[in-house]
Amino acid sequence: MNKKSELAANNKSIYAKLFNIKYTFESAQPLTFYGDYYADENKLSYVEGDLLIKLKFEELKGNNTKIIIDNPNSCKFSKVSEKFRLKDNLDELYRNISTDENMERAITAYKGMRVTLNDPWETTVCFITSQFNNVKRIRGIIKNLINRFGEEHIDEATGIRFKSFPGPEKLSKLSKQDLIKSGMGFRAKYIIDAAKVCSENINLNKLNPNNYNKLKDTLMEINGIGPKVADCIILMGYGNFNAFPIDVWMKRTLERLYFDSKPQRIKDLYSFSEEKWGAYRGFAQQYLFFYGMKNLGRGKANGK
């Protein structure tokens, strides 16, 4: 094994420093919606493009994890590394966002949680679906969508049949009723519109991930994508940490932790996040979001 690399890997396993799959999976990211995590066995499976990825995890000391590929046929570690952003230096990121004791508490509680990098189109569908909705139902709808409209494949090594996420071309040809049957409700029209735009006018894979403002403007041209959904796509579909999605959980959490529970305008919370966490605010957001969801949910204590 090559000791020079922090990601020292051999053919079957990879050593990931500061990595926690449980928090990563549970924190309402796209992977949460299309993947399957089996906590009792500490296994995860998901589909990346046309490939089935089956992983197993062994927790090591110091919040480190050994990642083992369960179907080492076509699945490459580079894909896994990209998905979980294993090249990020979390110690450095933590230093950059660790501005106060609230954030330190969130980091300590959920150390090793990663902001995943997902396919832009899949991320777009997931977060259009997320509006005025809850995590459990979003997952159900996305699963339905894949089961009904995904293309079937067979994993050569294991013989497992699986379906891939339906692309914009496929979804653009569906009727509203098709999507409503998946549970999409009033969002059906948004999905079809987005699918048409993304198969005809905008190639999501060609957008520049680094130009936050332009990316946001472009995404918001699509009907059904507002500022919050755009930020989620930029954060988890393009990996740009300048995005700071503010949903009902984030608003509530920020108000409780930093504004003595007094209502704030979204606009002011945006600038607050920018001043406080700068170019790392997207990473900071994921920790506060999950911390808030776990500890400050409606009816729960004030977190102090």
Add this chain to the structure above:
DNA sequence: ACCCAGGCGGGCG
């Protein structure tokens, strides 16, 4: 029964 959910578009003043 009632309230809520990783919000958004449209209509109104």
Add this chain to the structure above:
DNA sequence: CGCCCGCATGGG
């Protein structure tokens, strides 16, 4: 601009 409303649906 800002404010306010309706929106499908299922779980708590």
